[in-house]
Amino acid sequence: MTENDTSIALRAEGLYKVFGRRPHDAVERLRAGTPRDELDGATAAVIDASFEVRRGEIFVVMGLSGSGKSTLIRMLNGLHDITAGTITVNGEPIAGIPASRLRATRREHVSMVFQHFALLPHRTVAANVAYPLELKGVDRRSREAKATEILAMVGLEGWGDKLPAELSGGMQQRVGIARALAADTDILLMDEAFSALDPLIRREMQDQLIELQQRLQKTIVFITHDLNEAMYLGDRIAVMRDGRIVQIGTPEDILTDPANDYVEQFVQDVDRARVLTAGNVMERPRPVVAEGAGPRTALRTMRDAYMSAAYVVGRDRRLAGMITDRDAMKLIRRGESALASILKPVPQAVSQDDVLMDLFVPAVESPLPLAVTDDTGRLVGVIPRVTLLAALGPGPGSTEEITVLQPPIPSTVIDQVLAEADAAAAAAADSEEVR
Structure with a gap:
């Protein structure tokens, strides 16, 4: 494995899987351009699939029934033979190797969570979780301790002595995940792992998978037919159709730049509020006032932008607060030159990684367009607000919000106040000179 390959946990190149008669001849016909449905006596489940899975990412393979996604994941751990192409795990091939070596790869590098749990019904929950360790020859006391630790990790503390039949579907799937984690492999394959669960339990399991991933940094290949699930879980997504991968990209790529009409139709009903983030839709902050600027500068900045308030930032662009045009006028009338005494706190700022679903309440409560900050503030x-609403679906692309706090003070009033302040300052200077 070269130095450039160290970030890649799993690589597939030119994969084909053909069931039926003369599969290798079928592959050659497919390569020559023969349509999938014209292969007499053969069925092409996977056609020329190539992709890489990076270490520590959740790579989602998504497609409708019959798209080839489940066949593909079974090729990744050797449950299905490869008709053509190569698969490497940590730089080592898994096709065409002796059965003993393939079993060792599964034990050490690749574990799997199935849709229908695949638990051993006669074993307790703890014994199911400890089973991969038993296959590795780990002693009983160590197996039991590890099983107890991982059951607590997936929220099943105290359930170790129960049988699988005594658990709900969601709890049984937690056992399946715990068993895969107990194997302590580099790569976790999950084939429609949550599709048999009720919607509320399914979302709970998705949240827990993300939480576990943040803690353990496993490499996960997740199969699903649910686009919302793919968008929620995936760092990157591969969309399959009729055995072929038609697009690979981030959730944002898939949603905003579909590769073809098929993908575009697929994403029409996706819940954009759970996919797009503040960073995807934010605009350049305007107006912004420097913390060291005086009230005159602040007032003119707001006037030029037709806004009645503005964010104030320090030299490092950190939020210092906000100021309104009326407050700036008060400072001018009092002859003050600093903004600090009258700054208002920012009601709420959001992270650029926050999904749109979490921004509605802060946006309604914020008198200014919602502030977006990075990790350093x-x-x-x-x-x-209008941009937030427009991002959720087709509609006017307006990008400006004028109504903040109160209507902006008319320019004529601002000019009059500035003129009065200038006159007062000049009078004060003349008086000082006479003295």
């Missing part, structure tokens, strides 16, 4: 963008 620097202001990197704003989201007007």
Whole structure:
């Protein structure tokens, strides 16, 4: 494995899986351009699939029934032979190797969670979780301790002595995940792992998988037919149709730049609020006032932008607060030159990684377009309410929000106040000179 390959946990190149007569001849015909449905006596389940799975990512393979996704995942751990192409795990091939070596690869590098749990009904929950360790020859005391630790990790503390039949479907799937984690492999394959669960339990399991992934940093290949699930879980997504991978990309790539009409139709009904983030839709912050600027500068900045308030930032672009045009006028009338005494706290700022679903309440409560900050607290963008709504579906692309706090003070009033302040300052200077 070369130095450039160290970030890749699993690689597939030119994969074909053909069932039926003369599969290798069928592969050659497919390569020559023969349509899938014209292969007499043969069925092509996977056609020329190539992809890489990076270490620590959740790579989702998504497609409708019959698209080839379940066949593909079974090829990744040797449950299905490869008709053509190569698969490497940590740089080592898994096709065409002796059965003993393939079993060792499964024990050490690749474990799997099945749709219908595949638990051993006569063994307790703890014994099911410990089973991979038993296959590795780990002693009983160590197996039991590890099983107890992992059951607590997946929220099943105290259930180790129960039989699988005594658990709900969601709890049984937690046992399946715990068993895969107990194997302590580099790669976790999950074939429609949550599709048999009720919607609420399914979402709970998705949340827990993400939480576990953040803690353990496993490499996960997740199969699903549910686009919302794919968008929620996947760091990257491979979309399959009729045995072929038609697009690979991030959830945002799939949603905003579908590769063809098939993918575009697929994503029409996706819950965008759970996929797009603040960083995807934010705009350049405007207006913004420097913390060291005076009230005159602040007032003119707001006037030029037709806004009645503005965010104030320090030299490092960190949010210092917000100021309104009326407060700036008060400072001018009092002859003050600093903003600090009258700054208002920012009601709420959001992270650029927050999904749109979590932004509605803060957006309604914020008198200014919602402030978006990075990990260091620097202001990197704003989201007007109209932009937030437009991002959720087709509609006007307006990108500005004018109504903030109160209507902006008319320019004529601002000019009059500035003129009065200038006159007062000049009078004060003349008086000082006379003295």
